[in-house]
Amino acid sequence: MPKGYSEPLILKSLLNAALTVSQIERKTRIKKPTIYLSVNRLRRKGLVKSGREKRNKKWMLTQKGRIVAKNRIEGERIIKRIINSLRKCISLGISIREVERMVLSKR
Numbered sequence: 001m002p003k004g005y006s007e008p009l010i011l012k013s014l015l016n017a018a019l020t021v022s023q024i025e026r027k028t029r030i031k032k033p034t035i036y037l038s039v040n041r042l043r044r045k046g047l048v049k050s051g052r053e054k055r056n057k058k059w060m061l062t063q064k065g066r067i068v069a070k071n072r073i074e075g076e077r078i079i080k081r082i083i084n085s086l087r088k089c090i091s092l093g094i095s096i097r098e099v100e101r102m103v104l105s106k107r
Contacts, residue, residue, distance in 0.1 A: 006028075006030050006034050006035070006038045007038050007041065007042055008069075008072050009028045009030060010024060010028065010030070010035065010038050010039065010042065010048075011042070011047065011048075011061065011065060011068065011069040011072065012069060012072070012073065013027045013028050014048065014059060014060060014061045014065070014069070015061065015066070015069050015070075015073075017060075018051050018058040018059060018060035019058060019059060020056050020057065020058055020059070021035050021036065021039070021057075021059070022056075024039075024059070039059055042065065046062060046064050046065070047061065047062060047064055047065030047068055048060065048061055048062060048065050049062050086099060
């Protein structure tokens with residue numbers, strides 16, 4: 001799994017409820033060592049916080065984390081709507097790099 005790939009999955013799983021690492025593992029199927037690294041990375045960014053300081057910490061989203069997770073979900077919905085059109089463009093001979101250039105130049 002590439003670095004940074006697990007964070008969006010963890011953010012999405014924490015969107016509805018506070019979860020322990022074991023619950024996150026069951027929900028996302030990401031291994032515990034990866035979850036610990038990702039959760040601590042998200043904590044340093046201020047996106048998640050722990051509910052208690054004992055064993056079996058429950059992790060929950062901060063307000064900033066909730067905004068980031070919702071923006072990510074909205075972005076994924078937009079991409080799902082246009083992905084078939086992009087695939088058709090690529091099959092017609094336009095390279096991915098050209099599509100990326102067009103997207104970035106329209107800002």
